[in-house]
Each structure stands twice: as C-alpha cells, then as structure tokens.
Amino acid sequence: MIRHLFKLIWNRKKSNFLLITEIFFCFLVLFGVLSFIVYNVRNYSRPLGFQHENVWLLTMRPNTDSTAQNRVQLEQVLQRVRAFPEVEHASLTSSNAPFSFSQMRNHMSYGNVKDVEADEYEVQDDFKAVMQLQVSQGRWFGSQDDASRFEPIVINSVMQKQLFGETNPLGKRLPKNDSVSYEVVGVVDHYRGYSEYAAEEPAFFTRINLQKNKNDFRNELLIRVKPGTGISFEEKMVRQLSGIAKSWTIEVSTLEKMRQNKAKLTLIPMLALGLICGFLIFNVALGLFGVLWYNISRRNSEIGLRRALGAASIQIYRQFIGEVLVLATFGLLLGVLFAVQFPLLQVFQVESEVYLIALIGAVVLIYLLTTICALYPSRQAAAIQPATALHEE
Amino acid sequence: MITLSNIEKVYQTKTIETVALQHVNLTVPKGEFLSVMGPSGCGKSTLLNIMGLLDVPSKGIVEINGQPIKSYKDKELAHLRNEKIGFVFQSYHLVNDLSVLDNVELPLLYRKGVSGTERSRRAKIALEKVGLSARTRHYPNQLSGGQRQRVAIARALIGQPEIILADEPTGNLDSVMGEEVMHILLNLNRQDGTTIVMVTHDENMALKTERLVRFFDGQQVSDAKIHEFQKV
Ligand SMILES: Nc1ncnc2c1ncn2[C@@H]1O[C@H](COP(=O)(O)OP(=O)(O)O)[C@@H](O)[C@H]1O
Ligand SMILES: [Mg+2]
Numbered sequence: 001m002i003r004h005l006f007k008l009i010w011n012r013k014k015s016n017f018l019l020i021t022e023i024f025f026c027f028l029v030l031f032g033v034l035s036f037i038v039y040n041v042r043n044y045s046r047p048l049g050f051q052h053e054n055v056w057l058l059t060m061r062p063n064t065d066s067t068a069q070n071r072v073q074l075e076q077v078l079q080r081v082r083a084f085p086e087v088e089h090a091s092l093t094s095s096n097a098p099f100s101f102s103q104m105r106n107h108m109s110y111g112n113v114k115d116v117e118a119d120e121y122e123v124q125d126d127f128k129a130v131m132q133l134q135v136s137q138g139r140w141f142g143s144q145d146d147a148s149r150f151e152p153i154v155i156n157s158v159m160q161k162q163l164f165g166e167t168n169p170l171g172k173r174l175p176k177n178d179s180v181s182y183e184v185v186g187v188v189d190h191y192r193g194y195s196e197y198a199a200e201e202p203a204f205f206t207r208i209n210l211q212k213n214k215n216d217f218r219n220e221l222l223i224r225v226k227p228g229t230g231i232s233f234e235e236k237m238v239r240q241l242s243g244i245a246k247s248w249t250i251e252v253s254t255l256e257k258m259r260q261n262k263a264k265l266t267l268i269p270m271l272a273l274g275l276i277c278g279f280l281i282f283n284v285a286l287g288l289f290g291v292l293w294y295n296i297s298r299r300n301s302e303i304g305l306r307r308a309l310g311a312a313s314i315q316i317y318r319q320f321i322g323e324v325l326v327l328a329t330f331g332l333l334l335g336v337l338f339a340v341q342f343p344l345l346q347v348f349q350v351e352s353e354v355y356l357i358a359l360i361g362a363v364v365l366i367y368l369l370t371t372i373c374a375l376y377p378s379r380q381a382a383a384i385q386p387a388t389a390l391h392e393e
Numbered sequence: 394m395i396t397l398s399n400i401e402k403v404y405q406t407k408t409i410e411t412v413a414l415q416h417v418n419l420t421v422p423k424g425e426f427l428s429v430m431g432p433s434g435c436g437k438s439t440l441l442n443i444m445g446l447l448d449v450p451s452k453g454i455v456e457i458n459g460q461p462i463k464s465y466k467d468k469e470l471a472h473l474r475n476e477k478i479g480f481v482f483q484s485y486h487l488v489n490d491l492s493v494l495d496n497v498e499l500p501l502l503y504r505k506g507v508s509g510t511e512r513s514r515r516a517k518i519a520l521e522k523v524g525l526s527a528r529t530r531h532y533p534n535q536l537s538g539g540q541r542q543r544v545a546i547a548r549a550l551i552g553q554p555e556i557i558l559a560d561e562p563t564g565n566l567d568s569v570m571g572e573e574v575m576h577i578l579l580n581l582n583r584q585d586g587t588t589i590v591m592v593t594h595d596e597n598m599a600l601k602t603e604r605l606v607r608f609f610d611g612q613q614v615s616d617a618k619i620h621e622f623q624k625v
Contacts, residue, residue: 304486305486305499308445308480309475309499309548310472310476311471312467312471313471385448386447386448390486391438
C-alpha cells in the first residue's frame with residue numbers, strides 16, 4: 001500500500017508541487033528556529049562555572065584625572081568595602097564582569113596550536129571566592145606568585161583542550177609579549193561569562209597585582225555579600241564610599257539584574273522568532289487543510305471506485321492520511337537534504353548535535369502538523385457513500 | 394447467484410422522497426448473463442448498486458449464493474465486494490494518475506496476502522484477456538474509450554469474481570468499440586462462467602445475452618429468456 005501511495009503522489013507531483021514546496025519551506029523555517037532554540041537551551045542547561053547570587057557589581061567613576069590620587073582612593077575604598085561585615089569577599093575586575101556587555105579577546109598560541117581566541121579576565125586573588133569558582137587542577141593564583149618570573153594564569157577546560165589537548169596544562173608557558181610569559185597554574189572546569197545562553201569559549205584569568213603595578217586602576221569591583229543583604233546596606237555602603245572618594249560616581253548593580261538583562265537579549269528574539277514561526281505554520285496548516293479538502297471533493301469518484309473495488313471506509317481514511325504523510329515525506333526529503341548542509345559545512349560554530357536535534361524535531365513536528373491537518377478531510381473522505389460517489393447522470 | 398427479495402429503495406432528500414425501486418424480486422442464477430433495460434431514471438443503477446453491496450436497500454433481502462446479507466457492516470461488505478463482485482461503469486472510472494497496470498491491480502491491493510509481483514503478474518494476464526498487453530505502461534488519457542473500458546473490464550476480472558455488474562458498459566462507445574467490449578464480456582461469461590448483470594440501452598446488445606428484464610419507474614415490468622433464434 002505504501003508503494004501504491006508513493007506512486008500516486010509521484011504521478012501527481014505536478015498538482016502536489018505547491019504543497020510539497022510549502023512543506024519544504026515550513027520545514028526549513030522550523031529547522032532554523034529549532035536550531036536557534038536548541039542551541040540556546042543546551043547552553044542554558046550547562047554550568048556557568050560560577051555562582052552569581054549575592055554578588056554585586058560596584059562601578060566607580062572618578063571625575064579627576066589625577067592617577068595618583070585616584071589610586072590612593074581606590075585602595076581606601078577597597079579596604080572599606082572589605083571591612084563591612086556584610087561583605088564576604090571582593091575583587092576588582094576588568095570591565096568584562098559576568099553578564100556585562102564588554103569583551104576582551106586575545107589570541108593565544110602554544111606549540112603548533114596557533115591563534116586560539118580566548119577571553120581574558122583580569123581579576124584579583126579574591127575573585128575565586130567571590131564567584132565561587134571550582135578549581136579542578138592545580139590552584140588559583142595568590143601571593144605565592146608574587147616572586148614568580150611569570151604571570152600566573154588560570155584557564156578553563158575549553159581553553160585547555162584547544163591549546164594543550166590531553167596533555168597536562170599545569171606549568172605550561174604561553175608568551176604574553178616579548179618580555180613576559182604566562183604560566184598556567186590552574187584549571188577551572190567551566191567559565192561562561194557572557195550569558196546563560198552563550199556557548200562556552202576558551203577563557204583565562206590573569207592576576208591584578210596592585211602592589212606591583214602602582215598605577216593600575218580598575219573601575220569595577222565585584223563583591224559577594226552575605227545572603228539576605230539588601231538595599232539598605234547598598235545605600236549605606238555607597239554613602240560611606242562616597243565619603244572616602246568624594247568626587248566619584250558610584251553605582252551598584254546585582255549580577256542577578258545583569259543576568260536578566262542579558263537573558264532578554266536572547267529571549268526576546270527567541271519569542272519573536274517563535275511567534276513568526278507559529279504564524280507561518282498556522283498559515284501553512286490552513287493552506288494544507290484547504291488543499292486537502294478540495295482534493296477530496298475532486299476525488300469523489302475515485303473514492304467511490306475504491307470502495308466498489310473492496311476498500312473499507314477505514315482504508316480510505318488511512319489512504320488519505322497516508323498520502324499526506326507521503327507528501328510530507330517528499331517535502332521533508334528535500335528539506336533534510338538542505339538542512340544537513342549546515343552541520344556538514346560547519347556554517348556556524350555550532351555543534352552538529354544541535355542541528356540533529358532540530359532536524360529530528362522539525363521532522364516530527366511537520367509529520368504531526370500534516371497529520372492533524374489531514375484528520376478531518378480524511379474522515380470526510382471515508383464517510384462518502386460509494387453509491388453516491390459513483391452516481392452518474 | 395444473487396437473489397433479491399421484495400427490494401425497495403427510497404431516496405430521502407430534504408425536499409423530496411424518490412422511490413427508486415419497488416417490489417423487486419429477482420434471481421440471477423450462477424453463470425447467467427442478464428441484461429437490464431429501461432428508461433433513464435427507472436432505477437437500473439440503483440438495482441446494480443444494491444446487488445453490488447454498494448448501497449443498502451430500504452426494504453427487502455439480498456442474498457449472495459444463498460447467504461442473506463444481514464449485518465451490512467462496512468468491513469464485511471467491502472470484503473464481499475472485493476471477493477465476489479467486479480464492477481464496470483459507463484464512464485470507466487479509471488484513476489487517471491495511475492498507469493493501466495496499476496489501475497488493473499487496484500482490487501488486489503485491497504485483498505490480503507497478495508504480493509506486489511503476484512499483483513502485476515495477474516494484472517498482465519487480465520490485460521491479455523482484454524487484448525491490451527501492449528498498453529500496460531500507458532495512462533488512461535492516452536487510450537481510446539474502448540480501450541479504457543477494456544482496462545476497466547480487466548480490473549473487474551482480475552480478482553476472479555463470481556459476478557460482474559456492468560452499468561451501461563457500452564454507453565459511451567461507438568458500435569465497433571461496443572462490439573469489442575460485448576465480445577469480451579460474452580467470453581468471460583461463456584469461458585469462465587462468470588455471472589454477469591449488464592444494464593444497457595442497446596437492444597442488440599441485450600439480445601446477445603441470455604435473459605432480459607425490463608424496468609419502468611422502479612418496478613420490474615418484464616422478464617424473458619432470450620432464445621437462440623432471437624440472438625443476432
Ligand atoms: N443518491 C441519490 N439520491 C437521491 N436520489 C437518487 C440517488 N440516486 C438515484 N436517485 C434517484 O433514483 C432514481 C433512479 O436512479 P438511477 O438508479 O440512477 O436510474 P437509472 O440508472 O435507471 O437511470 C432517479 O430518480 C434518481 O434521480
Ligand atoms: Mg444509471
């Protein structure tokens with residue numbers, strides 16, 4: 001029977017062409033949107049590598065150009081912040097704090113592996129405690145590195161894999177510039193600083209060393225507060241810090257707020273795409289329904305004939321559902337042929353698995369959609385009385 | 394053998410009630426070639442539909458080989474139609490998107506346990522019987538009316554039914570093509586012993602068969618054996 005249906009649809013390919021193209025495009029759109037959603041959801045389900053709850057970001061903007069004075073005030077501010085009983089840990093950071101909108105990218109090379117793009121995060125020793133990072137190999141940097149000729153760095157395992165493969169990364173040196181090299185002292189399993197929906201990129205942490213670099217100044221300070229610490233402490237802290245650094249502008253945000261802002265950047269397009277996709281599918285479904293309906297009235301006498309030749313009503317029902325599934329299969333074959341190019345050609349830097357899941361999802365959805373559209377018209381076809389259908393004047 | 398006892402068929406539409414058949418008592422013995430004549434609208438097609446289990450009588454009993462049709466369950470009727478009955482229609486009713494061979498195979502598609510190769514083997518034999526073995530790959534719209542009707546006959550006989558019901562099979566054909574079709578039906582009746590009931594408007598065709606019943610206004614008005622000397 002299946003062969004019969006394929007033959008029937010194949011011989012009717014001209015009149016079914018429109019439907020097949022509609023299904024084809026519907027599949028492609030679904031595949032695209034699902035790829036996007038699967039990509040995001042998969043990233044979302046992966047560990048960030050840090051705990052952002054109860055972490056605040058202090059942004060400090062001095063209004064004078066006096067480097068020396070600013071630096072003195074910065075140290076006073078740091079001292080004051082760390083002295084609050086509500087503050088557990090604090091660490092200066094480069095402007096690419098978690099969920100921020102800035103990036104700092106470097107090209108790293110080791111041996112034959114050239115130009116691995118990696119995010120650099122400049123942080124203080126306390127960063128590990130602020131963000132509650134898990135060091136899985138080696139150690140985090142600290143005062144024991146003060147005497148070292150090298151700049152200690154901690155890398156994430158993505159960077160480890162890309163640069164060193166399976167070999168032990170600890171103690172490996174990477175050129176920073178002509179005079180200094182980095183030395184890998186530790187590895188954290190994960191660090192995904194951009195957004196919950198972003199993929200994990202190679203990342204490494206370098207050490208902000210205020211003692212060594214007397215001119216160093218940072219505008220951003222991450223602090224971990226005790227759970228339950230609220231707005232009243234924030235006001236108190238800002239008031240007191242403004243007392244120390246009188247001309248500074250100080251703003252406080254929570255990482256939670258920043259996370260939500262960053263998430264919107266993904267969720268809103270996802271929602272918009274989902275809506276557009278839904279609307280499109282609804283239209284295709286209506287079209288499909290209409291065409292199927294029309295086809296059945298056109299094929300009245302064929303239905304009567306088949307009944308006369310021995311088809312039971314249920315067989316007519318199955319035939320019409322089957323035809324739609326075959327039709328969908330033709331559209332899907334074309335679509336899949338097209339869609340598999342994405343993982344094969346590696347069009348975007350996305351794992352093949354994402355495409356595979358999206359592909360299977362789109363195929364299932366299209367079959368489901370076409371079946372639902374076919375249910376009612378097929379029932380009508382099955383209900384046609386053979387004698388009436390064959391009636392000729 | 395088909396036996397109709399006291400058959401009545403009333404078509405009920407919103408506005409009118411049409412009595413298509415009334416008090417029909419008719420037995421078609423096994424192996425008989427019966428023709429049915431009567432003016433348009435007198436109920437001939439209705440009669441064939443009821444004999445062919447395509448339609449349910451409003452009253453009366455239909456028996457096939459002495460077995461009364463009791464339940465009129467869709468699946469059982471479909472099975473009986475497939476096994477016992479072949480249909481030929483005035484307007485052929487071929488599926489235009491299927492090749493001649495696929496059209497002829499159709500009844501076996503609805504029969505359990507017939508493989509694809511077996512279907513096409515038997516379709517070729519059936520097409521040979523109607524003299525169309527050279528046309529298996531053609532499509533209906535590439536054939537003449539007579540050829541189409543022969544395809545339809547091949548389709549009716551492929552399942553080796555006991556009964557063939559032909560509703561004006563030569564109605565759309567010129568006399569030469571009509572003769573060809575008639576010739577095939579006669580052979581089928583004589584050689585294979587297939588019972589045939591044929592509706593026709595053509596007296597000459599009717600005279601070639603064994604028995605003629607006439608209908609008028611839903612009622613059977615005459616029933617006569619055709620004797621050898623009457624035959625053309
Ligand atoms: N499905 C139907 N619904 C309503 N009336 C019908 C239907 N089929 C046939 N009739 C009516 O029944 C009568 C007999 O029709 P039919 O058996 O087709 O006649 P014939 O084949 O002798 O020309 C006609 O009056 C016709 O209009
Ligand atoms: Mg008629």
